[in-house]
Amino acid sequence: MKPERKSNTDKPRRSAYAAALALLAGREHSRLQLTRKLAQREYPEDEIAAALEALVNDGYLSDERAAVAKVAAGLRRGHGPGRIRNDLREAGLSAGKQITADDGVEIDWVEHARALAERKFGSEAPADYTEWSKRARFLQARGYDSDTIRKALPRA
Missing domain, CATH: 1.10.10.10 (Winged helix-like DNA-binding domain superfamily/Winged helix DNA-binding domain)
Incomplete structure (x- = not known):
């Protein structure tokens, strides 16, 4: 006879802060992206807001770093300025007037x-x-x- 498997619901739930930190460990996310992902996991809005504010204060969450990472990823994939601006907009980030590389040099x-x-x-x-x-x-x-x-x- 096989022993009964425990369901995932038996585990204590991670805090929104810990869940967001785990997401940020994989790659940079914008504030909007993390809000969407945590809401999808059914964390309360006030807990999400508090967690994101703590992550910003601790230096783990930065929309500027997320934008630079998004631009760099788009360049590596061969995307043009229109596609990169669209990706930035979807992530809730400002595309700015000109898309620039990490060092601030304008892209040809x-x-x-x-x-x-x-x-x-x-x-x-x-x-x-x-x-x-x-x-x-x-x-x-x-x-x-x-x-x-x-x-x-x-x-x-």
């Missing part, structure tokens, strides 16, 4: 798009307009605007 989006297209399609120029359009759609889906795409892709 044309060069970034050119390198991404070269990595995907190779260094040869597109043979015809159809091939050029295919590359342009790829970059557009990544969040690059049409002006940047025209500058980044060589004409067929």
